[in-house]
Amino acid sequence: MVTRARDGSPSEGEGRKRRRSEAQEAKVPSTRKASAAARGGVYIPPFKLAQMMKEVGPDKQSESYQRLAWDALRKSINGLVNKVNKGNLKEILPEIFGENLVRGKGLFVRSLMKSQMASPAFTNVYASLVAVINTKFPEIGELLVTRVVLQFRRAYKRNDKPICTAACKFIAHLVNQQVEHELLALEILALLLENPSNDSVELAVTFVKEVGAMLLEVSPKGLHSVFERFRGILHEGEIHKRVQFIIEGLFTVRKTSFEDFPAVLQELDLVEIDDQITHELSLEDKLDAQSGLDVFKLDPNFEESEREYGKMKKEILGESSSEEEDSDGEGSEEEDSEEERDEGPPPTAAPVVTDAGGAGITDMTETDLVNLRRSIYLTIMSALDFEEAGHKLMKIKIPEGKEDELSSMIIECCSQERTYVKYYGLLAHRFCQVRRVYQDCFAEAFHKQYKTIHRLETNKLRNVAKLFAHLLETDGLPWSVLTAIKITEDDTTSSSRIFIKILFQELAASLGLKTLNERLQERSAVSSGWYDGVFPKNLPKDTRFSINFFTSIGLGGLTDDMRAHLKNLPKTIMQNKQPNPVPSSRPQKNKGGRSDSCSYSGSYSYSGSSYSYSYSYSGSYSYSDTADSGEGRKKGKK
Incomplete structure (x- = not known):
């Protein structure tokens, strides 16, 4: 048990124990200190950290050296993110690009989220910082949006209002910077207002104030539907009066077209529209936080990775490299090409992904098609008229x-x-x-x-x-x-x-x-x-059905041609069935007399809902000739 003096200072026994622990700590090897430092459990001053790296040695492939380098990267990123504000954002951006963001993208995203949670007032600054980095490293912007969406999901399920408010504010400013698509903002508002409560409505009002100016520009119909939902909640009157006053205040803000809540401040608008890369994530998507990026992992190609990022950094910052570095780079590229020749051509099925994330990946899940349909749908629904x-x-x-x-x-x-x-x-x-x-x-x-x-x-x-x-x-x-x-x-x-x-x-x-x-x-x-x-005319049954159909829908005037066809149908049938004289069927008379006869008869009738008629026909035909017989001539004389 530790005893203390009455004035609160530690007693002599406690002082002896503390000195003993310090002496034991001095005997701990530097490698153990390095591992503890890499895990973030022990603070080591910069001069002492440099001394420990010298003790480890120049072997950059060793685990101890890479752990110390990882710890140094983490501390540098945290320090730069904590220093950033409106005034020094442009000066800090080159320093951030100077760090290996490919290796430390998990550290960078985690540091941003912690800083934003601790200082929500600087959310627009952090969003502007992400917008600039997203133009060069889109995978960092996508990772940040993914983690913020997952953070919002968890906070919403747990009813954790402070975390939910901070996540919504971060998402709103990411939408304002066009790092994330505005569809995510509309989905969040639909979720918050689906089953309205005092907290959810208040959070939705705060969210609309942050992102309303952007939605008014890119999706006015979606914003109009949100305000219609607010209006319905007011008419229902099932929420607290304080929240009702908050909604009425939001309608006042809308009348001024969100003048007091601009989407992006002028000093934070650092990215051109054509350069920005917008990620289209949804609340219903299966998202992976990639938490393994926050943990140290031994890199067997540490030096090569550092060299490649050095080249990328010079391209981003516009620095000119010396001829010696160019020659070294060409030599390394030739060595890589020789290794690739020895190994043979890479398999075509496996996508080649670079550290910067720029690779051609064959996607068999039709994600591109889904994104295309989503873009078409959002464009159709957000436009004011068909020309736009x-x-x-x-x-x-x-x-x-x-x-x-x-x-x-x-x-x-x-x-x-x-x-x-x-x-x-x-x-x-x-x-x-x-x-x-x-x-x-x-x-x-x-x-x-x-x-x-x-x-x-x-x-x-x-x-x-x-x-x-x-x-x-x-x-x-x-x-x-x-x-x-x-x-x-x-x-x-x-x-x-x-x-x-x-x-x-x-x-x-x-x-x-x-x-x-x-x-x-x-x-x-x-x-x-x-x-x-x-207008079928092949079968009378189909013709009558079409006539009755158009007559029943009030368009009987379109059936005149079919009615005439039915009316003339019996004559057509009669002409087609008119018999030709057949010699074998003629009745023969004695002494050269000759006579022909035939008869025909038929009828046709039709009745419909509004039209009916009937037609019948009959006739006979006979012919006789006795000119060649003697009796005929005699009778003719008489």
Whole structure:
């Protein structure tokens, strides 16, 4: 038991124990001290650390030397991150790039998160620092965003409000610096306002104040939906009055277009828009924190890694290297090439990843396709009008052969609306006019949608039908796509009949029944057989079914040609069935007399819901000739 004097100073016994422990510590070998220092458990002054590195020796491949170098890197990064502020950010950036960020990216990210947690007021400074480093080392920016999102997830599940608030603030400023996509901000707001409570609503208000100016610029529709949700929470009145006043204050901030809460301060706007790399992470993604990057690991190629980062640092900072260093670098490259020749060519299946993270990796999980669809969706939903959306979508540079993703995404977004929005029809028509390949994609989509129309709900079916009707009436699509439609009792279902009904009713409403009928009676289209399935004439049963269908939906004027066809059908049948004289069936008379006779009769009737008629016919034919017989001549004289 330690005894202390009354004035609080340690007693003589405690002093002897302390001196004894110091003496024992002096006998500990330097290697043990180095390992303890690398783990961060013991503070070693810089001069003593330099002395220990000299004692370890010049062997850079040894574990003791690399541990000491790791500890020195950790302390240097922590010191630089703790020193950074608005005034000295530009001066500290070269010093940070001077450290081996490839080796110490885990240390750098951990130091940033700890500093931001301790000093939330400097969050915008740390975000600006990350934005600059992200342009040169995108993997560091992605690692930071991943860890902050995971931190928010854990804090939200544990109801840890302080950590959750700090993580939200960091994410907001990363979105402002365009290190992270604005979709993550909208997902967080949707999560916080899904089941509103006093804390979640208050946190959402704080988050919107930080990121609202950026969302107002890049996603005004998304921000509008968030404020509509705030308005609904106010009307429900299930939260505390203090929180209600906070929401009302947020609406006041919105009226001023977030003037008091700018997205990026002028002195922290250090990155050009074209140079920034934006990461698209979601709350639902499976994220890996890569915690192993924070732990020391022995590097068998330590010297080579340091040499490569030295070259990268000179390129980033624009330093000129001496001729000797260039010659050394060329020699090392020749040695590497000789080793590669001895080892043989690398396997093509394994991606080659450099320390800087810039490598060509073949991704078989279709991540690029998912990101493309997400970019198209966000662009469509965030644009104010179809012209802005078309301009932004053209800048995405959709890969060749993936143009159908654009058409399918426009159709999908249109089908998700409660009612049809003309915005999607105008956007689809714009792309059909820009390039022929998009017109072919929408034509193919028409065939696919009609084949699988039974899978859609009535509301989605209605929106899709109106979208294609708009494309047909504006000649965005060729009318030859109607060859996919066959209006018969066997070839249609209830869903397809609703689709055809809405399609033709929209065409008649926009073009007029007379113009629509003229378009459907064009000689080139009729001769090409585009509308043979819409107006079938092969079988009377199918013709009657089509007539009844168009009559029931109020478009009976389109069936005049089919009605005339049915009316003339008996005459056509009669002409086809008129018999020719057959010698073997003629009745013969004696003495050269000759006579021919035949008879025919038939009837045809039709009745429908609003149209009926009947037709019958009969007749006979006879012929006789007795000029060659003597009796005939005598009777003629008499």
